[in-house]
Amino acid sequence: MTARILDGRAVSAAMLERVRREVAEFVDAYDRTPTLVTVLVGDDPASHTYVRMKANRCAKVGMDSRRVELDATISTETLVSRLRELSADAGVDGILLQHPVPDHIDERAAFEAIDPSKDVDGVTRTSFATMAFDEGGFRSATPGGIMALLNAYEVPLAGKHAVVVGRSPILGKPVGMLLLARDATVTYCHSRTADLADRLAEADVVVAAVGRPEMIRGDWIKPGAVVVDAGYADNTGDVEYAAAAEKASFITPVPGGVGPMTIATLLAQTVGAARDHEATR
Incomplete structure (x- = not known):
C-alpha cells in the first residue's frame, strides 16, 4: 500500500480563493478592509519567517495586516x-x-489578554471552551486546518479510533476535541506514554503533534490508517514519513501538509471576525 497524499497546499489554495472573494464582498459592503495584527516578541528567525508568510498571504487575499x-x-x-x-x-x-514567546513571559496570561472576538488563532480559554462544547467561536488554527484538510478528502471519522500524540493547549488538546465532535473515539498520548507503539497500532487516525522529529516510527502505523503530521523541524515531521507512507491510506507531507492549512484557517477566521464585528456595531 502507498498512501494518498493529503495535499495541504492545494486545499489551502482553494480556501484562500474563497477568502479572497469574501474579503472583496466585505469591502464592498462595509467600505473597509479586514485587518489582522500579528504580535512578535523577540528575534526568533523562524517566528519572523512565519509572520512574513502570514503577511504575504493577507496581501494576496486583499486583507490588511499590521505587524x-x-x-x-x-x-x-x-x-x-x-x-x-x-x-x-x-x-x-x-x-x-x-x-513561542521568550521563556520569561507568561504565555497563558498573554493569550488571555486577547479579546475572544478577535482570537482568530483560537488560543484563549474562551475559544477552547466554545469549540469543545460545539458552540461556535474560533477554532485553534492548526487543529481547524487539520479538520478542513480531512474534510476536503472526505476522510471518514465517525466510529474511528483516533490517537492524538501531543497535549499542547493550542494543538493536541483542541484537535482531540474536534475529532470527538465528529464521533471519533479519541485517545491522547504524549512523549511519556509508555506503550505508544501499542496505542498507535490500534489507531485508524493518527495526529502527530508532539514536536519530536521522527519520534513515531513507520512500522508502528496500522495498515490503512490516516496519518496527519503536525510536527515540523528542519523539513522533518514527527512521523518517519517514508515508512509510514507504505502502510497508511492517507498521509500529510512535511512540509506542504498541515502548515498551509493553518494560515488559510487563520485568514478565514479573520474575515469571519470582521463580519461579526460589523454585525454588532
Missing part, C-alpha cells in the same frame, strides 16, 4: 497591556500572538 514587534526583554505586564490595547482598537479584527 507589532516587541523587544525580547519586555515583561508579561507590558505585553498584556499591548494586547489589551489592540483588543480595544475598533480597526483590528484579528490578533495573533506569534508562538
Whole structure:
C-alpha cells in the first residue's frame, strides 16, 4: 500500500480563493478592509519567517495586516497591556500572538489578554471552551486546518479510533476535541506514554503533534490508517514519513501538509471576525 497524499497546499489554495472573494464582498459592503495584527516578541528567525508568510498571504487575499514587534526583554505586564490595547482598537479584527514567546513571559496570561472576538488563532480559554462544547467561536488554527484538510478528502471519522500524540493547549488538546465532535473515539498520548507503539497500532487516525522529529516510527502505523503530521523541524515531521507512507491510506507531507492549512484557517477566521464585528456595531 502507498498512501494518498493529503495535499495541504492545494486545499489551502482553494480556501484562500474563497477568502479572497469574501474579503472583496466585505469591502464592498462595509467600505473597509479586514485587518489582522500579528504580535512578535523577540528575534526568533523562524517566528519572523512565519509572520512574513502570514503577511504575504493577507496581501494576496486583499486583507490588511499590521505587524507589532516587541523587544525580547519586555515583561508579561507590558505585553498584556499591548494586547489589551489592540483588543480595544475598533480597526483590528484579528490578533495573533506569534508562538513561542521568550521563556520569561507568561504565555497563558498573554493569550488571555486577547479579546475572544478577535482570537482568530483560537488560543484563549474562551475559544477552547466554545469549540469543545460545539458552540461556535474560533477554532485553534492548526487543529481547524487539520479538520478542513480531512474534510476536503472526505476522510471518514465517525466510529474511528483516533490517537492524538501531543497535549499542547493550542494543538493536541483542541484537535482531540474536534475529532470527538465528529464521533471519533479519541485517545491522547504524549512523549511519556509508555506503550505508544501499542496505542498507535490500534489507531485508524493518527495526529502527530508532539514536536519530536521522527519520534513515531513507520512500522508502528496500522495498515490503512490516516496519518496527519503536525510536527515540523528542519523539513522533518514527527512521523518517519517514508515508512509510514507504505502502510497508511492517507498521509500529510512535511512540509506542504498541515502548515498551509493553518494560515488559510487563520485568514478565514479573520474575515469571519470582521463580519461579526460589523454585525454588532
